Amino acid sequence: MTVRTAELGMTLLLAALSVYLMVKSAELEIGWIQGEGPGGGAWPFWLAAGMLACCAVTLVRWWRGLTPESRNLEAFVGPATAKILGPTVISIAVMLGLTHVIGIYVAILIFLLFYLRFMGRHSWTLTVSMSLIAPVVTFFFFEAALRILLPKGITEPLFYPLYSLIY
Amino acid sequence: MELIQPLIDGIFIALEPINLAMVILGVLIGLFVGAMPGLGSVNGVAILLPVTFLVPPTAAIIFLAAIYYGAMYGGAISSVMLGIPGASTAVATTFDGRPMALKGEADRALVAAAVASFVGGTISVILFTLFAPPLAEFALKFGPPEEFALMVLAFATFVGLGGSDISKTIFSTLLGLVLATVGLDIVSGQPRLIFFDLPGFYHGINFLVLAIGIYGIGEILWTLEISQGRVMVSKVEMSIKRMLDAFRSLKVTVKSTLAGSLIGYFMGILPAAGATPGSLVAYGMAKSFSKDPESFGSGNINGVTAPESANNAASTGSLLPMLTLGIPGSPTTAILLGGMIIWGLRPGPLLFENNPEFVWGLIGSLYIANVFAMLINLAFVPVFIAVLKLPFTILAPVIFVLCVTGGYAPEQSMHDVWLILLFGVMGYLLRKLNYPVAPMVLAIVLGPLAERSLRQSLLGSQGDMLIFVERPLSAVFLLLGLALFVYPIVQMARHKKRQGGPAGEG
Known part of the structure; x- marks a missing residue:
C-alpha cells in the first residue's frame, strides 16, 4: 500500500467515523431545549459535523494532489x-x-x-x-x-x- | 514588593525534603528522557503522571515540572553527542552543536548548552513571577463567554502557527473535543456516546488514556521505526581545566543567550508555538544578527546557546497561561493541567487565591530546579553519554509496561488499557499521514471546560450566539482567533500568486 492509498483510506475511515459520531450524538437532543439550553447531543454533533467537513476538504486536496502524502508513492509501511x-x-x-x-x-x-x-x-x-x-x-x-x-x-x-x- | 513574600514562601515550600527530593528525581528523569532520542518531556510527563498519585499534589506538580525542565537540558546532550535531537525542542541545537562535537569541542558545546539553559530558565522564571499574578487577577474578570473565546483562540494558534495541514489540524482538534464528550452529559447526566454499549465508556475517556496512547505507545512505535540504524556517539574529553576554559569562552554568547531567553519565553506562551519553534526562531535571529553568519552551521557556539536558552525559557513561558488562564501553552502543560484536575484543583485565575502554596511552591521549585538541572547536567555528562548507548529494545518494552500499568491505575479498568493500545496505533498511523496529534491532546483536556463555558454562555443569552461578540474581551479573542485562521490561507494564496500556478505547498 502506498502512502497515497493510505491517505485516501484513512480519510474515508475518518469520514465514516465522523458520520458514526454524528448519528451517535443524535441519540440525545441536538436542538434547543426550552429553559435548559442546548441539548446534550448538540456540542458533539456539530463537532463531528466539522470533522466530516475537514475530511471532505482533505479528500479534495488528495484528489488534486495538494498534500505531500497524496503525491508520495512509497510504501506506507515498509x-x-x-x-x-x-x-x-x-x-x-x-x-x-x-x-x-x-x-x-x-x-x-x-x-x-x-x-x-x-x-x-x-x-x-x-x-x-x-x-x-x-x-x-x-x-x-x-x-x-x-x-x-x-x-x-x-x-x-x-x-x-x-x-x-x-x- | 508584594511579590517577594509569596516567592520566598514558595522557595521554602520547594525546599521541604519531599519536594526537594521530587525536584532532584524529576530533573534526573527529565535529563534522561530529554537525552534519549525519541523521548521528550511530553512522553515522560504522560507516562509518569499516574506514578505521582503517591505524593501530594504540590510535590507531584513539582516532580512533573522538574521532568519538563530537565528534559529541556537533556535534549542538548544527544543533539551534540549523536547529532540527532534528543527531543524536537533540541533540533536547532544540532545545527552547531554537532559540528562542534566533530571538531573535538563537545565539552564546550555541552557546557555552553547547560549554562545557556540555566540563563534562559532563570530569566523566564523571573518574568513568570512578575507576569503571573497580574495576569491571573485580570483573568478573574472572565465569564463563560470569555473562557470559551479564549479556548477558541488557543486552538486557532495551531491553525495559524502550527504549520501543519489546516484541515488535518482542525480535524485533530475536533476529534479531541468529541472524545472529551464521551461518558455522561455534563448538564443532564444522560449517558452520551457509549460506543457499542461498552460499560467502560460510562466513565468517559480520561485524557491520560489518549495522552499515554499517543505519547507512550504511538511515539515509541514511531521511534522504533526510525531508530533501526545504529547511531554513533562522539567522543568527549572532560576535565576541570577544559570546563573552566569553556566557561571563560562564554563571554561571546551573552547577547545570543539573552535574546534567546526572551524570544523563547514569549513564544512559549502561545499554545501552538512553544519550545521547538521558539528555539528555531532564536537560532535564526542569532544567525542574522551575527557578525559572521557564515560560521553558523559549522560550529558557532552562539548557535548552541541561542536555541538552548530559548527552549528552557519557552517551557516556563508555557506554564504562564496554564496557571493563570487555565489554557495550557504546550502539550506537556496540557497534561499537567489534566493532572491538576485529577488532583482536584481547578486551574485558572482562582488558583492563586485558593491554592497559593501550590502555585508558589511550583514557582519556587522552578528556581531550584534550574540550579539542580545545571549542576547535575554538568556533573553527570559522562553518565548520560553512557546511557545514550542503551539499545532502544531495552527501553521500549519497559515503557510499554509502564504505559499498561500506568494506564490501568487511574480508573482501574482494562477497558482503558485496550483503548490506550488502540489510540497508540491510531496515533502512529495519523502521525505518519501528517495529522498533528498535539491539538488532539490539548482538546481532550480542554473539551469539558469548553463545552461547559459554551453551554453556560448560550443559556445566559437564551441561545443568542451574538453574546460572544457583544462582550468586548471575548470579541477581541475571537477576532485574534479569526486572524490566525485566515493568516495561513492568505499566505497560501499569495504564495500561489507568486508562483503563477497551482503549485502545492509541500
Missing part, C-alpha cells in the same frame, strides 16, 4: 518497519489479553521475556533478570505503596501470602 512494529503491537495485545486470564504480573513477565530475547536479541542473563525485576517492582509500587490492586486473574491465590505481608 517491510523492515512491519517486521519490527507488527510483532511489537501483537505482543502488547497478547500481554493485555493474557492479563485478563493470568493477571498482569505474569503477563508482564512473559512479554518482557519475549521482547528482550527475541525482539532485542539480548543475553539470557539480562532478559531473565529484567523480566523478573519488573513485575516485582511494579507489585510493590502499585499494591504496597499506592494501594491500587492490579488485575491478577487466576494467579490471585499466589498473592495471598504477599497480601498478609503488606497489609
